[in-house]
Amino acid sequence: MEFGKLTDIDAVDFILPPDPPQTAQLLQQHQTQLPVQFYVGCPEWSNKGWLSTFYPAQTKTNAFLAYYAQQFNCIELNSTHYSLPAPETVSKWGEDTPYQFQFCPKIPQTISHYQLFSAQGLTLSHEFQTSMNKLRQQSGIRFLQLPPTLTAYQVNSLLQYLQQTPIKPLAVEFRHPSWFEQGYFEHMAAWLEYLGISTVITDVAGRRDVLHQRLTTPIAFIRFVGNRLHDTDYQRVDAWIQRLKVWIEQGLQQVYFFVHQPQHNLLSPQFAVYVTQQFNEVLGANLHVPLIHSQPTQTGLF
Secondary structure, eight states: OOTTOOSOOTTOOOOOOOOOHHHHHHHHTTOOSSOOEEEEEESOSOOGGGBTTTBOTTOOGGGHHHHHHHHOSEEEEGGGGTSOOOHHHHHHHHHTSOTTOEEEEBOOHIIIIIITTSHHHHHHHHHHHHHHGGGGGGBOOEEEEOOTTOOGGGHHHHHHHHHHOOOOSEEEEOOSGGGGSTTHHHHHHHHHHHHTOEEEEEEOTTOGGGOOOOOSSSEEEEEEEOSTTOHHHHHHHHHHHHHHHHHHHHTOOEEEEEEEOTTTTTTHHHHHHHHHHHHHHHHOOOOOOOOOOOOOOGGGTO
8 A cells, every 4th residue: 555655654653643533422322232243354355465465475476365264255356446346256265165264355447536526427436336245145344545636625425435335345445634623523424434434544643633532333443554574663553453442332333444554465474463362462352363384585675
């Protein structure tokens, strides 16, 4: 993930900001006796750089997904951002993974970046939803990554799309700085709460404003961007675990935590091991801890 990437993080304040009061208010309305559902995963499965580290050395590329789904229970499916997969492809994904596995596909950029406010955008949204429905019970929350050029001054057009889109369940990631100025984000969040649409929370070094901590459904969708296993990566995850513990006590029902690392995500599976262990030990999750075969070499990182 290039968004918010910094080469020098020495001056970054990585402390999680306090929650806006609306987050606790929202969660308290959704308290339930049902156990929390925990999902930890990476943004992709087709990474050939994981051979011999995450994937056993002789694993064929057409077996990557099946192996990935043995180690993780969800995927932040970034590949759908670049093209709309054929229904038969989506059906094959479902066949290759356990029934409890969750795909969380990114809405294609044809919609999100080019056709969002057009009639064609809604037509393509119907096609995307129909395709993703092939996954049935493995069909997790979809997410709409707004383009970095889409400003808060286009709020009415965005709301019109969100009110009409067939894509459900849905989470939205806001990127342009204007959303986090002059109360625009809380105005938008109130609408998302009304529509039953979740927010995406992105924790990345160079854009601390997108770490808004505002939940609009009892689902936390967190995109965590590390810094090559820097000490602060582990400290940040520890802080997230404590924040999630509070949210769970308040009424949180689902957690999606997706691990990104620089340099083509080569270190994402390794770091996900620590995340998974902390989820299990502190939050009481019962997640499989991913198996790592060896560490990537320095030449593979830089």
